[in-house]
Amino acid sequence: MIGLIRVLTLEDPELLNRHGRLLEARYGLPVESRCIPDQPRGIYDEATEAAAVPKIVETARQLEAGGARAIFISCAADPALEEVREAVSVPVVGAGSAGAALALALGGRIGLLSITEAVPGAIERILGPRVVALERPTGVTDATHLLEPGAVERSLEAARRLVQQGAGTILLACTGFANLSMATRIQADLGVPAVDPVWAGGLMLSYVLKEESRCG
Amino acid sequence: MIGLIRVLTLEDPELLNRHGRLLEARYGLPVESRCIPDQPRGIYDEATEAAAVPKIVETARQLEAGGARAIFISCAADPALEEVREAVSVPVVGAGSAGAALALALGGRIGLLSITEAVPGAIERILGPRVVALERPTGVTDATHLLEPGAVERSLEAARRLVQQGAGTILLACTGFANLSMATRIQADLGVPAVDPVWAGGLMLSYVLKEESRCG
Numbered sequence: 001m002i003g004l005i006r007v008l009t010l011e012d013p014e015l016l017n018r019h020g021r022l023l024e025a026r027y028g029l030p031v032e033s034r035c036i037p038d039q040p041r042g043i044y045d046e047a048t049e050a051a052a053v054p055k056i057v058e059t060a061r062q063l064e065a066g067g068a069r070a071i072f073i074s075c076a077a078d079p080a081l082e083e084v085r086e087a088v089s090v091p092v093v094g095a096g097s098a099g100a101a102l103a104l105a106l107g108g109r110i111g112l113l114s115i116t117e118a119v120p121g122a123i124e125r126i127l128g129p130r131v132v133a134l135e136r137p138t139g140v141t142d143a144t145h146l147l148e149p150g151a152v153e154r155s156l157e158a159a160r161r162l163v164q165q166g167a168g169t170i171l172l173a174c175t176g177f178a179n180l181s182m183a184t185r186i187q188a189d190l191g192v193p194a195v196d197p198v199w200a201g202g203l204m205l206s207y208v209l210k211e212e213s214r215c216g
Numbered sequence: 217m218i219g220l221i222r223v224l225t226l227e228d229p230e231l232l233n234r235h236g237r238l239l240e241a242r243y244g245l246p247v248e249s250r251c252i253p254d255q256p257r258g259i260y261d262e263a264t265e266a267a268a269v270p271k272i273v274e275t276a277r278q279l280e281a282g283g284a285r286a287i288f289i290s291c292a293a294d295p296a297l298e299e300v301r302e303a304v305s306v307p308v309v310g311a312g313s314a315g316a317a318l319a320l321a322l323g324g325r326i327g328l329l330s331i332t333e334a335v336p337g338a339i340e341r342i343l344g345p346r347v348v349a350l351e352r353p354t355g356v357t358d359a360t361h362l363l364e365p366g367a368v369e370r371s372l373e374a375a376r377r378l379v380q381q382g383a384g385t386i387l388l389a390c391t392g393f394a395n396l397s398m399a400t401r402i403q404a405d406l407g408v409p410a411v412d413p414v415w416a417g418g419l420m421l422s423y424v425l426k427e428e429s430r431c432g
Contacts (some may be wrong), residue, residue, distance in 0.1 A: 027422040061333075081324075082324060085323065085324055085384070091322055091323065091385075092323075092410050093321055093322065094432075097320065097321055101317035101318065101320045101321040102317065102420060102423060104313065104320075104342060105309055105313055105314040105317040105318070105416075105417075105420040106307055106309065106363070106420060106423075106424060107301065107307065107308075108298060108301055126320060155401045168301070169307075193423075193424050195305050195423075199423070200321075200423070201321075201421075203317060203419060203420075203423050204321040204419075205324060206411050207318060207322075207409075207415070207416070207419055208322060
């Protein structure tokens with residue numbers, strides 16, 4: 001199974017397991033989801049990221065000890081990715097770098113659909129100048145706003161602005177878009193490839209685990 | 217279907233269709249393979265690449281006109297990738313950048329199993345300093361040497377040297393390794409993820425076409 005880490009504290013099992021369920025449905029990968037303790041608002045600045053890193057590493061160690069054959073850090077900012085890779089011996093994938101990598105393979109001019117004004121560092125380090133535009137849905141400044149009425153329509157409008165600015169591939173720069181099936185909607189409405197970071201992570205993990213099951 | 221382009225002239229249908237058959241078997245993607253005319257030795261220097269580029273573009277145009285929903289340039293050097301992206305309106309994936317992108321998503325320290333002494337440009341532009349080592353199988357200086365007796369064992373030895381130098385993920389920097397199932401063998405023998413560029417290309421294409429079929 002894949003050990004999936006949510007980088008905020010979630011008491012509701014439905015919310016905790018949401019990303020894992022998406023991966024199970026799309027790729028047939030068994031997933032065990034865990035979240036980090038004592039951070040109900042997640043990671044939103046340097047101090048909260050610093051507090052989260054050792055918790056993410058410890059969660060990954062526990063998942064590996066429990067039989068995880070790979071670890072997925074399900075956040076577009078890839079918190080603690082390098083630290084977890086040092087700490088465990090199984091493959092570790094982060095949603096941000098997986099999404100950036102898939103976008104890179106699919107096209108040269110990438111538009112970011114984001115909830116922040118800045119390109120997340122994990123994505124910037126991979127895509128650099130290949131990011132031709134960044135847009136936020138109107139009124140969205142954090143992931144909870146994606147759950148409000150009209151968020152789908154406003155996200156589609158922002159994606160349309162990216163295409164108008166020359167983007168040939170859209171990368172969703174937050175895992176919160178996965179719950180809205182925004183990648184499917186954008187590809188259907190605008191006719192350009194749209195990369196969801198949770199699905200991209202699952203895609204990369206399906207490659208590793210497919211090879212493992214052939215070897216086993 | 218996917219339009220797959222081989223960047224050398226192949227008269228033998230079995231050789232022409234070899235990469236396509238691998239993608240059909242692994243991902244269930246229907247593939248139509250074409251090769252470029254009048255280059256039986258393929259691309260091996262700047263002059264032969266310059267000669268190939270317009271042929272690759274024309275082949276891609278024909279495949280799109282024939283109904284291809286995506287184009288795959290099945291060579292780790294990604295010849296004419298940018299030019300084909302300008303020329304057609306469907307997604308275009310190159311084996312080199314797809315392989316580099318998958319390796320990037322899977323690990324931070326990448327070893328290249330190569331047939332040349334230099335890192336192919338398409339891979340260098342994506343991975344840069346993440347490439348920690350490059351090794352060639354003993355006696356291998358072009359892709360035809362991979363068909364000789366002992367090539368599998370010598371490739372495995374070279375992959376082992378990459379791991380000894382700190383590589384946590386192996387990227388096969390030539391599509392010729394696909395015929396030897398080297399990625400599966402390396403992962404089984406050495407226990408590290410190994411990325412085949414043909415399989416990586418198919419993986420990225422499966423994402424786009426899966427989304428398209430959901431939308432259609």
